[in-house]
Amino acid sequence: MSIQIADRVARLGTETAFAVSAEAAAFAARGNKIYPFHLGDMNIITPANIIEAAHKAMIDGKTGYCSNFGIAPLREALAADINASHTADYTIDNVAIQPGGKPVIGKFILAMMNPGDEVLYPNPGYPIYESMIEFHGGKALAYGYTEGEENYRIDIAGLRRLISPKTKLLIINDLQNPTGAECSDQEYDALRQIVLENDLTVLVDEAYFDIRYEGASRSFASLPDMAERCLILYTFAKKFAMTGWRLGAAVGPTEIVDVIAKLNVNDESCSNHFNQYGAIEALTGDQSGAETILEILKERRDVTVDGLNAIDGVHCFCPHATFYLFPNVTDLMKRRGFDDYDAFRRDALEATGVSFCTRLHFGRALPGETNRYIRFAYSGIDVPDIRDGLAKLKAYWDS
Numbered sequence: 001m002s003i004q005i006a007d008r009v010a011r012l013g014t015e016t017a018f019a020v021s022a023e024a025a026a027f028a029a030r031g032n033k034i035y036p037f038h039l040g041d042m043n044i045i046t047p048a049n050i051i052e053a054a055h056k057a058m059i060d061g062k063t064g065y066c067s068n069f070g071i072a073p074l075r076e077a078l079a080a081d082i083n084a085s086h087t088a089d090y091t092i093d094n095v096a097i098q099p100g101g102k103p104v105i106g107k108f109i110l111a112m113m114n115p116g117d118e119v120l121y122p123n124p125g126y127p128i129y130e131s132m133i134e135f136h137g138g139k140a141l142a143y144g145y146t147e148g149e150e151n152y153r154i155d156i157a158g159l160r161r162l163i164s165p166k167t168k169l170l171i172i173n174d175l176q177n178p179t180g181a182e183c184s185d186q187e188y189d190a191l192r193q194i195v196l197e198n199d200l201t202v203l204v205d206e207a208y209f210d211i212r213y214e215g216a217s218r219s220f221a222s223l224p225d226m227a228e229r230c231l232i233l234y235t236f237a238k239k240f241a242m243t244g245w246r247l248g249a250a251v252g253p254t255e256i257v258d259v260i261a262k263l264n265v266n267d268e269s270c271s272n273h274f275n276q277y278g279a280i281e282a283l284t285g286d287q288s289g290a291e292t293i294l295e296i297l298k299e300r301r302d303v304t305v306d307g308l309n310a311i312d313g314v315h316c317f318c319p320h321a322t323f324y325l326f327p328n329v330t331d332l333m334k335r336r337g338f339d340d341y342d343a344f345r346r347d348a349l350e351a352t353g354v355s356f357c358t359r360l361h362f363g364r365a366l367p368g369e370t371n372r373y374i375r376f377a378y379s380g381i382d383v384p385d386i387r388d389g390l391a392k393l394k395a396y397w398d399s
């Protein structure tokens, strides 16, 4: 007998950054020092008051199932938190707690996309969008970015050219992984016009909304007439260093949230019960832990940006949010005689122990794309190692 896997699995993508992790781990296992800039995980522990609240909930017996929507006090606290930061008007009915932010992507697509529908998504971007669109039988339309003066800009003209009568959904990841891009007022206006003209529903991925070092984050869902068309992906993972807790939420119109809660019943019944008490403490308790996390990340950003820009042939913007950098290395790759991204990445790893992702871990290169980029995440590496690793990289690449 031969096992016959279903045809749709051929369309299922993955996060190839995990393969970079495995390579880095194998390199470290051979006794080498590794400088991990590849994964968006965090080497910062969750603030103690949050851990204590979840622990207490366990001791208190919150160890059984709970509502498929999540526990009411958490949904209330999250609606209040988002209302304050977004100037919005959500209630408990607009919130369905999820086992992480990531599941919101697949569930939004399952809820809103018929096979054959077209979905606009960012590329370079989080690879799960394309994976879920194609897995569920949709057509993934990749829109790109261009280099602006201070950061990357969405290629609005290119995005417009992709739209057809079959285009139903738009995915926006403002404060973006991997570029750190942030929409300007003009980009927001243009995207809003596009949404209204083409009657689109929008997934607003706000995974990095609260990972901001200067200025204030804004939500596309808060623009006029957008709340009724936008589902927000919220996550506890980054702001409170809770990546392994697997806790997030879908926040938006009740019509969509109700379908997502029904998908919860089918997928996981409910999100982890006692963790949700930790999340209430995260939102409503002492905020000094979250503030410290931001301070740590900001220092890492500054050191990493400076270190990268000190290397000949590297140009790196300094984003105000996220914990990612997406330097342009076109000149560097040319100077060092590399055309192949993976060969370039492996060469640097072998020579210096510095591990990073490349543009291709965030989607196929778009037609006409000639510039070269790599991605550095500074969420999982301390400042002394950042300095040390980047000094080694500079010595190697400048040689």
Ligand SMILES: Cc1ncc(COP(=O)(O)O)c(C=O)c1O
Pocket (backbone or CB within 6 Å): 040, 100, 101, 102, 103, 126, 173, 176, 177, 205, 207, 234, 235, 236, 237, 243, 247, 248
């Ligand atoms: C853009 C983006 N969206 C969503 C997620 C999912 O986050 P989580 O499932 O850990 O909440 C991530 C994680 O890295 C991300 O980068």
